[in-house]
Amino acid sequence: MKLANMPLYTNLDRVERGLGALGIAPGERIAPEQLYTMDQWHYHGLEAVDAAARTLGIGPSSHVLDVGAGIGGPARYLAHKYGCRVTALELQAEVHAVGVDLTRRVGLDGQVTHVCGDVLTEPLPPASFDGVLSLLAVLHIPDRPRLFARLARLLRPGGGAYVEDLCERAPFASRDLADLRTIVCGVTVTSPDAYVADFGAAGFVAVAATDLTPDWAPYAAARLVSWRANHDAYARVHGEPAYAAQERFYTAIARLYDSGSLGGIRLVARVP
Numbered sequence: 110m111k112l113a114n115m116p117l118y119t120n121l122d123r124v125e126r127g128l129g130a131l132g133i134a135p136g137e138r139i140a141p142e143q144l145y146t147m148d149q150w151h152y153h154g155l156e157a158v159d160a161a162a163r164t165l166g167i168g169p170s171s172h173v174l175d176v177g178a179g180i181g182g183p184a185r186y187l188a189h190k191y192g193c194r195v196t197a198l199e200l201q202a203e204v205h206a207v208g209v210d211l212t213r214r215v216g217l218d219g220q221v222t223h224v225c226g227d228v229l230t231e232p233l234p235p236a237s238f239d240g241v242l243s244l245l246a247v248l249h250i251p252d253r254p255r256l257f258a259r260l261a262r263l264l265r266p267g268g269g270a271y272v273e274d275l276c277e278r279a280p281f282a283s284r285d286l287a288d289l290r291t292i293v294c295g296v297t298v299t300s301p302d303a304y305v306a307d308f309g310a311a312g313f314v315a316v317a318a319t320d321l322t323p324d325w326a327p328y329a330a331a332r333l334v335s336w337r338a339n340h341d342a343y344a345r346v347h348g349e350p351a352y353a354a355q356e357r358f359y360t361a362i363a364r365l366y367d368s369g370s371l372g373g374i375r376l377v378a379r380v381p
């Protein structure tokens with residue numbers, strides 16, 4: 110399946126509709142906080158970004174690369190709360206465009222630079238970032254060894270990488286694999302050991318992996334329950350197709366955790 114057809118990346122007008130429901134018209138100024146329930150496309154929202162900032166030691170002088178930035182939620186939050194500069198790299202032009210608009214409207218365009226491109230090929234200055242963040246994006250990227258080799262070159266000496274992603278805990282049954290490929294667009298979902306080995310082969314040191322499955326599996330189950338409970342309110346603002354697309358995605362993810370094959374993982378590593 111094409112990434113743009115993945116349920117999570119369809120109905121991209123949902124942020125604008127959500128803002129409309131708050132009485133904010135297209136193009137109008139937004140306070141950063143007004144986006145927080147809409148622009149964090151990963152587990153545990155701002156809490157996860159704070160954990161990354163602490164681990165990477167991000168402060169006002171830091172320059173962070175956000176790989177697979179989505180509509181820029183984590184990038185804006187880092188810039189707003191920690192005063193750093195962020196390069197928000199996003200593959201999909203439509204998703205990138207939403208991010209550019211939101212960043213301008215919250216007044217963070219001096220700190221957050223949106224770049225539309227493929228992290229495997231986009232020219233970026235070597236040794237220019239203090240930290241790399243990537244939340245729920247590496248699963249979409251077909252060549253992880255090449256990705257990590259690039260990230261290692263983009264970091265300044267001593268710079269760190271903080272990645273949260275999906276992983277494989279046990280071989281996927283064929284039906285599960287089909288859902289993983291078509292509904293989740295997971296092309297690189299491997300065992301934790303293979304993940305750690307790729308970091309090491311790319312020259313990263315102090316590679317630490319944390320199994321997030323005990324936390325993420327119930328989170329995904331609860332997310333589906335509350336999504337369904339909120340059906341009427343969501344469908345009223347966004348329409349049935351938008352509701353159904355997210356439900357399809359949340360249902361598949363919850364089922365994949367249930368199968369025992371899907372897991373969540375955090376990897377922290379640095380370059381020497």
Ligand SMILES: C[S@@+](CC[C@H](N)C(=O)[O-])C[C@H]1O[C@@H](n2cnc3c(N)ncnc32)[C@H](O)[C@@H]1O
Pocket residue numbers: 112148149150151176177178179180181182183198199200201204226227228229243244245246249250
């Ligand atoms: C689940 S979203 C997460 C967005 C963001 N990290 C967040 O947590 O809000 C993953 C994003 O990675 C992007 N992506 C996938 N492959 C990419 C690539 N090769 N280069 C840059 N971005 C990519 C997708 O288009 C998608 O917007």
